[in-house]
Each structure stands twice: as C-alpha cells, then as structure tokens.
Amino acid sequence: MQPIVSVSNLSKIYASGHQALKRVSLDIAPGEILALLGPNGAGKTTLISIICGIVNASEGSVTVGGHDIVSGYRVTRGMIGLVPQELTLGAFETVWNTVNFSRGLFGKKPAPDYIEQLLKTLSLWDKKDSPLMALSGGMKRRVLIGKALSHEPTVLFLDEPTAGVDVELRKDMWALVERLRKSGVTIILTTHYIEEAEAIADRVGVISNGELLLVEDKKALMHKLGKRQLIIELDAPLSQIPETLVSWPLELSSDGRQLTYTYDPLNTDTGLSELLQAISQSGLLIKDLQTTQSSLEEIFVSLVSTKS
Numbered sequence: 001m002q003p004i005v006s007v008s009n010l011s012k013i014y015a016s017g018h019q020a021l022k023r024v025s026l027d028i029a030p031g032e033i034l035a036l037l038g039p040n041g042a043g044k045t046t047l048i049s050i051i052c053g054i055v056n057a058s059e060g061s062v063t064v065g066g067h068d069i070v071s072g073y074r075v076t077r078g079m080i081g082l083v084p085q086e087l088t089l090g091a092f093e094t095v096w097n098t099v100n101f102s103r104g105l106f107g108k109k110p111a112p113d114y115i116e117q118l119l120k121t122l123s124l125w126d127k128k129d130s131p132l133m134a135l136s137g138g139m140k141r142r143v144l145i146g147k148a149l150s151h152e153p154t155v156l157f158l159d160e161p162t163a164g165v166d167v168e169l170r171k172d173m174w175a176l177v178e179r180l181r182k183s184g185v186t187i188i189l190t191t192h193y194i195e196e197a198e199a200i201a202d203r204v205g206v207i208s209n210g211e212l213l214l215v216e217d218k219k220a221l222m223h224k225l226g227k228r229q230l231i232i233e234l235d236a237p238l239s240q241i242p243e244t245l246v247s248w249p250l251e252l253s254s255d256g257r258q259l260t261y262t263y264d265p266l267n268t269d270t271g272l273s274e275l276l277q278a279i280s281q282s283g284l285l286i287k288d289l290q291t292t293q294s295s296l297e298e299i300f301v302s303l304v305s306t307k308s
C-alpha cells in the first residue's frame with residue numbers, strides 16, 4: 001500500500017547551528033496510529049512542523065498523499081490537520097464559530113452537518129454556543145482537535161495531546177483517538193508518556209537527539225525486546241540459594257521469599273520446565289508463581305541510554 005506520509009532522509013539544522021534532525025526516513029501507512037516517542041528536545045516537534053510546512057527542511061523530502069510538501073504545499077496542507085502543543089484559542093468566540101471559521105481558512109465550503117457530527121464525536125455538541133473562555137482545559141484541547149479536523153483532513157498530527165492532562169482525561173483522549181481512527185483518519189502523535197504509546201499506537205517510533213532510532217510495530221517491539229520474568233514465591237524464606245540451584249541464573253529477594261528467573265520468551269528452550277523440576281527436587285515448596293513482561297518504558301529507557 002502506498003504510504004500516506006513518506007519522509008526521506010530529512011535533516012534540519014536551525015540557524016543557531018543546532019542539528020535537530022539527522023537523516024530521518026519514515027513511511028506512514030493510511031489509517032495507522034503512529035506514536036513518536038522521545039525525550040525533551042529530541043526533534044519530534046521539528047519533524048511534525050516540517051511535514052506541516054511550518055519549518056523548512058535543510059535536506060531531504062516529504063510527500064503527503066504522494067504530493068511533495070514544498071511544490072505541492074497547498075494540496076498537502078489541506079490534507080493535514082495539526083493540533084499544536086499549546087492552547088492557542090480566542091476567549092469570546094463560541095465553539096461553533098471557532099471550528100467553522102477554521103474550515104473557512106482552508107477555503108472549504110461551509111458544511112454544518114459535518115461540523116455537527118465532528119462536535120458530537122468530540123463530545124462538544126452541548127457546548128457549541130459556549131464562549132471558549134467558559135470551557136475547561138480538556139474541552140479547549142478538544143476544540144483544538146475540532147479546529148484541526150474542520151477541513152476534513154486525512155492525516156492528523158497531535159503534538160503531545162495529553163501533556164499536563166489528568167489521568168481520566170487522558171483516557172478520554174485515547175478513546176477519542178480510537179474513534180477518529182475508525183472514521184478513517186491517520187494519526188501521528190508525539191508523546192513523552194510511554195503508557196500512551198503502549199495504550200493506543202499501532203507502531204512506535206523512538207526519536208533521540210534528532211535520530212529516529214527505530215520504528216516498529218508496537219506488539220512486535222515489546223515481544224522482541226521484552227524480557228519476561230518468572231517470580232517464584234516460596235513457602236518458607238531462604239537465607240541463600242541452595243547448592244542444587246546455583247547453576248541457575250536466579251535472584252533471591254532480600255526477604256528470602258522470592259526467586260526471580262529472567263528469560264527470553266522467544267527462546268524455544270526457556271528452561272522453565274527444568275527449573276521448576278530442579279526447584280521441586282531441591283525440596284523447596286512453591287507458594288505461588290507469576291510472570292511479568294518488561295514494559296515499553298523499560299525498552300525505551302534502555303534504547304535511549306545505549307544510544308546517548
């Protein structure tokens with residue numbers, strides 16, 4: 001399938017001499033949710049800003065829907081909706097007027113039915129006549145999304161959509177992103193929150209120091225890089241690991257009640273059966289067993305730290 005957004009060898013050196021992007025290449029498939037994950041200053045906003053035509057690239061090229069973003073700026077900008085990081089809204093205008101006005105800026109004919117549907121999707125319909133200053137922070141964020149979607153773009157960029165938002169609202173936002181995807185919009189979001197990428201993305205891109213370290217299917221990434229641990233809770237505490245088990249890479253907890261065995265779930269031979277047999281042969285009684293999978297956060301931290 002042809003990518004909806006294609007970024008090729010993109011570099012950006014700001015006038016200050018700072019290189020914010022280093023030869024980034026990335027294809028985004030129609031209808032996917034891609035999360036760009038990276039620490040402060042990694043280059044996420046710079047990447048989005050170039051694709052949206054707000055910042056010029058120093059090198060490389062980008063196409064949106066097959067059109068070059070420089071020579072075909074009007075077409076590509078019309079295909080894109082951008083929700084910026086900051087809340088930049090007037091105070092006295094109503095929700096209805098704000099969103100309709102944004103549509104007009106793209107030279108689109110009024111479409112009250114579409115805007116009504118959009119405001120309903122965003123749970124803003126009952127606020128359509130409210131002035132923006134009367135809205136909560138979460139509602140204002142949704143108005144920004146409404147503005148970004150007012151001209152019916154096919155690609156939506158969300159720059160840190162849930163920064164500074166409480167947990168409940170964050171979950172609402174995730175549900176909203178899923179609803180938007182179902183309506184056929186491709187979504188690219190930047191985030192510092194690993195759990196956000198874990199919760200909603202199909203693919204995850206990790207940016208650090210202007211470099212795209214990887215872009216991978218979220219599940220495959222967690223599967224590939226994730227280690228699993230078997231935690232064995234013992235019936236009685238141990239002061240040390242018994243002789244018969246010292247050849248196993250086991251860790252004993254400080255209270256002597258837990259043994260932890262770390263293994264690679266992708267290995268055909270995880271050693272689990274043999275380990276459990278050896279434990280039973282050594283006379284230890286097992287009270288409980290549990291396994292844990294390392295999270296995207298651990299994977300992310302280890303990736304970024306090995307590269308810096």
Ligand SMILES: Nc1ncnc2c1ncn2[C@@H]1O[C@H](COP(=O)(O)OP(=O)(O)OP(=O)(O)O)[C@@H](O)[C@H]1O
Nearest residue numbers: 014016018020038039040041042043044045046047
């Ligand atoms: N106009 C500019 N002039 C000079 N340097 C800039 C400019 N804009 C951004 N930078 C620098 O480029 C780097 C990347 O910034 P960018 O805003 O793209 O990062 P980010 O990943 O979006 O960070 P954050 O998560 O904090 O928003 C940073 O070091 C930043 O200071």
